Amino acid sequence: MTTTSELRNLPSVERVVNADSLAPAVDAHGREMVVELAREALDVARKRVLTGDPAPAGEEIAEAVLSLVANLTAPSPRPVINATGVVIHTNLGRAPLSDAALAAADAVGRGYSDLEIDLGTGRRGSRQAHLQSLLRRITGAEAALAVNNNASALLLGLSALAAGREVIVSRGEAVEIGGGFRIPDVLRQSGCTLVDVGTTNRTYVRDYADAMSDQTGAFLKAHASNFRVEGFTAFVDERDLVALGETSGVPVLHDVGSGALLPTERYGLAHEPTPQESISAGVGLVFFSGDKLLGGPQAGIVVGKRDLVARLERHPLARAVRIDKMSLASLTATLAHYVMGEAETRVPVWRMISTNADNVRCRAEEWRAILAANRVVARVEPARSAIGGGSLPGETLPSWTLTIDPPSDRSPESVLSALREQPTPVIARIEEDAVRLDPRTVLPEQDDDTIQALTAVMAQ
Numbered sequence: 026m027t028t029t030s031e032l033r034n035l036p037s038v039e040r041v042v043n044a045d046s047l048a049p050a051v052d053a054h055g056r057e058m059v060v061e062l063a064r065e066a067l068d069v070a071r072k073r074v075l076t077g078d079p080a081p082a083g084e085e086i087a088e089a090v091l092s093l094v095a096n097l098t099a100p101s102p103r104p105v106i107n108a109t110g111v112v113i114h115t116n117l118g119r120a121p122l123s124d125a126a127l128a129a130a131d132a133v134g135r136g137y138s139d140l141e142i143d144l145g146t147g148r149r150g151s152r153q154a155h156l157q158s159l160l161r162r163i164t165g166a167e168a169a170l171a172v173n174n175n176a177s178a179l180l181l182g183l184s185a186l187a188a189g190r191e192v193i194v195s196r197g198e199a200v201e202i203g204g205g206f207r208i209p210d211v212l213r214q215s216g217c218t219l220v221d222v223g224t225t226n227r228t229y230v231r232d233y234a235d236a237m238s239d240q241t242g243a244f245l246k247a248h249a250s251n252f253r254v255e256g257f258t259a260f261v262d263e264r265d266l267v268a269l270g271e272t273s274g275v276p277v278l279h280d281v282g283s284g285a286l287l288p289t290e291r292y293g294l295a296h297e298p299t300p301q302e303s304i305s306a307g308v309g310l311v312f313f314s315g316d317k318l319l320g321g322p323q324a325g326i327v328v329g330k331r332d333l334v335a336r337l338e339r340h341p342l343a344r345a346v347r348i349d350k351m352s353l354a355s356l357t358a359t360l361a362h363y364v365m366g367e368a369e370t371r372v373p374v375w376r377m378i379s380t381n382a383d384n385v386r387c388r389a390e391e392w393r394a395i396l397a398a399n400r401v402v403a404r405v406e407p408a409r410s411a412i413g414g415g416s417l418p419g420e421t422l423p424s425w426t427l428t429i430d431p432p433s434d435r436s437p438e439s440v441l442s443a444l445r446e447q448p449t450p451v452i453a454r455i456e457e458d459a460v461r462l463d464p465r466t467v468l469p470e471q472d473d474d475t476i477q478a479l480t481a482v483m484a485q
């Protein structure tokens with residue numbers, strides 16, 4: 026049969042839309058939308074026929090329309106189960122929020138709020154006011170500002186304080202943070218001239234001093250958050266840089282990255298620089314993310330000297346990068362956990378980090394036992410969990426995984442991809458040809474879905 030005559034076998038749009046199976050979709054979403062999707066499905070079918078395929082039956086096209094409807098109306102992005110053991114996974118949305126942070130976003134998103142109104146006077150207020158006392162209390166800074174994310178905080182800070190001037194950066198800190206975000210590019214975008222000093226592994230205060238001139242707008246220090254320089258190294262302490270800058274009014278800007286407000290060494294990890302330390306070292310402004318080790322929503326936070334923060338607030342870019350009300354509400358609620366001394370138990374990323382390996386092992390054992398009853402064979406093995414998200418490079422926590430050896434006719438990759446296709450997708454990892462799931466990063470309420478997904482996939 027020729028392609029042209031086969032094309033004639035395709036049903037009309039009218040016939041597709043009138044299929045019984047599409048009646049509920051027409052009722053729910055209106056005829057117009059179903060007609061449009063039927064056209065799209067028929068276009069796809071026509072292209073297939075032109076490549077030599079037989080014309081699909083009307084019912085098959087109606088099925089295709091139904092799946093287009095489902096795609097259009099499905100929530101997206103949708104929840105997944107993070108069984109990778111990587112606590113702050115940027116591709117999986119970084120920090121899960123605490124109950125209080127979620128409730129705060131919900132309450133403010135659902136209705137109106139005192140976002141920019143002073144309830145005492147009835148006059149216009151500042152959305153930044155909501156965070157001031159919390160951030161001052163936690164970090165010891167004079168003032169604070171929250172914007173869309175840390176990248177935009179840096180862009181704003183550099184633009185407001187050093188546009189048209191030189192910014193001195195150690196060669197070891199002119200880094201790429203990830204996703205194309207590079208310190209030299211941000212400087213250029215902010216209208217600053219990068220003056221890099223020292224070498225990749227060693228930089229001294231005298232390098233900064235030698236490069237200083239009346240053109241110097243700021244010293245920028247950036248935490249090498251996603252790699253480690255080891256061995257013969259020397260980096261300049263913030264205190265020494267502050268002392269150098271004070272002689273001629275050059276502020277030190279410190280990008281600490283992850284926003285660790287608790288001491289990471291308490292959990293057996295290397296020390297991650299904290300905003301508190303930078304403030305007490307006298308740094309002018311400290312920059313950090315809201316959704317890394319701080320454990321809140323996406324945000325960029327700037328704390329530091331009052332006059333410097335005020336210059337950022339007045340800059341036109343401040344409006345372009347401002348934080349939205351739901352993030353602001355959940356950030357405030359997250360910060361309150363730190364003030365109340367309950368961050369370790371209430372902020373999910375800290376709960377995950379502080380969970381000891383025995384607890385993780387117990388959960389893996391529970392999963393293993395239930396799976397065994399479902400005829401799925403698994404082992405429980407020691408492993409390491411990474412922190413991730415551009416913090417604590419190379420640092421891991423002792424952990425345990427549920428480990429499954431795929432049957433000989435299946436690759437571990439195919440098991441991983443089947444897990445991603447489950448109703449609640451599960452993201453696992455492969456090590457030594459086995460599929461591994463680390464319970465540390467799986468929320469307790471996701472245990473059942475995880476076991477169900479594994480059972481379904483291993484029964485395939």
Ligand SMILES: *Cc1c(COP(=O)(O)O)cnc(C)c1O
Nearest residue numbers: 174175176202248250282314415
């Ligand atoms: C992650 C990171 C950034 C970027 O922060 P976002 O909140 O993702 O914009 C900037 N600097 C450092 C050192 C970082 O680790």
